[in-house]
Amino acid sequence: MNISQLRIDTLKKLIGDLKTKEFADRYNLDASYISQLLNGHRPLGDKAAKNLEDKIGLPGGTLLMPALSAQEGQVLGIAASSNAANSFRRVPIQGLAQVKPDGLWDELTPTSGWMNVPTLDPTAYALRIKGDAMAPAIRNGWLVWCEPRQELVPGEYVLVIRSNGESMIKELLYANDEEVSLMSVNDTYGRLTLQRSEIAKIHYVGGIMPPSKIQN
Known part of the structure; x- marks a missing residue:
């Protein structure tokens, strides 16, 4: 599995049960862009991964280096982002x-x-x-x-x-x-x-x- 696919799999876990538009609206993202990433129509490169981390408020490396983050126990960053999502009211x-x-x-x-x-x-x-x-x-x-x-x-x-x-x-x-x-x-x-x-x-x-x- 290449790095782009690893990032997209991590993004899917972050979105969880939310609809793509709900997730995008929550973090002021473009829903069509997120859909293209999830459908494999766009690669999730280094710059795009870092930009998403910043906008969502993720720990550095959660999307940029998902395999390394997992090795270092930073998969908890996904749980943290879920809590961040829950902070929206x-x-x-x-x-x-x-x-x-x-x-x-x-x-x-x-x-x-x-x-x-x-x-x-x-x-x-x-x-x-x-x-x-x-x-x-x-x-x-x-x-x-x-x-x-x-x-x-x-x-x-x-x-x-x-x-x-x-x-x-x-x-x-x-x-x-x-x-x-x-x-x-x-x-x-x-x-x-x-x-x-x-x-x-x-x-x-x-x-x-x-x-x-x-x-x-």
Whole structure:
């Protein structure tokens, strides 16, 4: 058996019981390309194997050198990837945020749909953004997903819901027991510091997705 076939056999084990399209969507891969690999219509060369390892998040060598990985006990990398696949969750889109020119919104417009996102937080949810106030960071029609149980990280985005009902997405500068300091996602509005008493909720923003990822 040649190295390309060994790699394809390993890829089949990684896909497991998933449909090819489900696996491809999960890792932002081209489903037709994966099908061609599995059907033997394309060889799985060194560069392609390394690229797939990076996109799927596999230990180095899992696809590039499958025989060596097996000898070194790294077949567990396949099990690890299955766990990584399980970390994708179907999160509901809670609503449409009609963002005003100042970057705030007051309430969500009900909407339907869900997305698959890479999160371990079972309480994760998504919002769809309507408006250009946060562009180019978050474009009109795009989505953010939030992870209420994730620890906040300075320098990354957070969703802040104030006690008065106003909501916003900002970059977190710092947070302590007394106050939270935020920066606008673009250069328009600058810095904002809120007292903890002004904040009802603050959730970590796990990522931003294009509208093509919406599923109904």
